[in-house]
Amino acid sequence: MQxxxxxxxxxxVYYTLxxxxxxxxxxVVIADTLAKAQTAIxxxxxxxxxxxxxxxxxxxxxFLYHVRQELKLETPIIVTSATLQSDTVHSLLEAGANGYFVxxxxxxxxxxxxxxxxxxxxxx
Numbered sequence: 001m002q003x004x005x006x007x008x009x010x011x012x013v014y015y016t017l018x019x020x021x022x023x024x025x026x027x028v029v030i031a032d033t034l035a036k037a038q039t040a041i042x043x044x045x046x047x048x049x050x051x052x053x054x055x056x057x058x059x060x061x062x063f064l065y066h067v068r069q070e071l072k073l074e075t076p077i078i079v080t081s082a083t084l085q086s087d088t089v090h091s092l093l094e095a096g097a098n099g100y101f102v103x104x105x106x107x108x109x110x111x112x113x114x115x116x117x118x119x120x121x122x123x124x
Contacts, residue, residue, distance in 0.1 A: 001027050002027065003045060004021050005029045005040050007063065008032065013080075017110075033055055047075065048076050049077045051097075052081060053080075054081065064095050064096060067096070068095060078100065082103040
């Protein structure tokens with residue numbers, strides 16, 4: 001069973017995502033801070049990360065950079081944020097994000113993207 005890390009500080013969002021992901025058969029780890037996200041990737045095999053950009057202890061951009069440049073992890077990362085502008089999206093994709101969704105998003109569209117990236121991981 002694949003594990004998805006939700007890095008999100010808004011309970012209504014992470015509870016909804018958790019419900020949908022578990023319904024589709026995924027294990028879910030929730031981190032409402034970047035510090036907890038760091039611990040989660042150290043203690044779990046993570047198959048996909050859903051990453052919010054605005055967190056209480058920092059910016060998701062920094063976490064993305066850390067995961068890609070310092071840890072050298074290739075785990076797919078989908079950014080979710082209410083404030084994505086085209087230049088921000090471009091810089092996130094250049095930094096290694098595999099996709100993005102602007103909040104509020106259609107949960108079914110996001111689940112399609114999740115299923116796409118997790119099926120790629122299984123095929124590898």
